[in-house]
Amino acid sequence: MANGHKYSITDLLGLKGFKVSDMREEEGAFVIEVQVKSEEADCPRCGSRDLYRHGKAKPRKALHALLNGHKVYLEIHGRQRCKCKYCGRTFTQELEIIKPRSRSTKYAEVLVLRLLSLMSFKAVSKLLKISYGRVKKVLMEALAMIKLPELVADDLKELHIGIDEHSFRHQEMAIMVTDVRAKRVLGILKDYRLSTLEEFLKKIPPHKVKEVCIDMKEGFRKLAQRLFPKADVVVDHFHVIANANKYMDEARRIEQDVTNKGKVKIPKKIFLVGFERLSEEGVKKLDELLSKYPNLKDFYWAKEKLRKLYSAKDKGEASKQLELVIMNLKASDDA
Ligand SMILES: [Zn+2]
Secondary structure, three states: OOOOOOOOHHHHOOOOOOEEEEEEEEOOEEEEEEEOOOOOOOOOOOOOOOEEEEEEOOOEEEEEEEEOOEEEEEEEEOOEEEEEOOOOOEEEOOOOOOOOOOOEOHHHHHHHHHHHOOOOHHHHHHHHOOOHHHHHHHHHHHHHHOOHHHHHHOOOOOEEEEEEEEEEOOOEEEEEEEEOOOOEEEEEOOOOOHHHHHHHHOOOOHHHEEEEEEOOOHHHHHHHHHHOOOOEEEEOHHHHHHHHHHHHHHHHHHHHHHHHHHOOOOOOHHHHOOHHHOOHHHHHHHHHHHHHOHHHHHHHHHHHHHHHHOOOOOHHHHHHHHHHHHHHHHHOOOO
């Protein structure tokens, strides 16, 4: 780079125009100390520009970024305190990069939103080591600013909608609507009610929607088909297998409770990993378990056949295999 100043680290960190006065490490985090220039301000109460300078505000620390797994804080120094000559109000200089009283900069909030389009609330909160409450707050504030008609009508000619439920603390859920192709968040709903989802989806022009990707929820499927009759409604294969695994494990638990009055544990994991990933010993063990607990056989093979479906060479073969799975399940004792 001939022009070394063009892409400096401070620009990359969104700190253009700030003077970095120090960097230090503090409890495993980086702290970047920046100095702000005082700017012309208006009184927030009366709009007057006739102000006394009233000293500097205390430094303010805010979460700013994540570098190699470490949190990066900004410590903002030198914000001007002012007092209005006209109405007497005292106030502190506001900055473009951070909302009043927020504990994270806008830069950090964008990071949170990006991460949330890739992973769960829990994962983001763990990665950034911030409470789920703060993650949620960032999200809800962003949501308040999203104006859907602008978002979906702009540059995307086709929409491939993904509907996902994200949980935080295993209990609270929120629905996130994304465009799976453009990898963009279209909206995050306040709750997981079907009516809230419907209200949101109704704002999307149906002719644009080519595909809707959902989990196994019957309600989602019906809603998607009703609102977007021309779109393909697809269940993500991750959810299909997760669902098969859920039934598999339920069957195992019931078997465990019923035989030997729950005193003997039936191993869990061996039934859930893919058959091809079992060692020779594992296969032997599996065979033993399946002949000892024959009720689990149908569940196990259904799960394995569903997994195999996804490596079928074409759609025709896959649908033949699927028919077979369905037929076998219908014929089983526990249909
Ligand atoms: Zn004033």
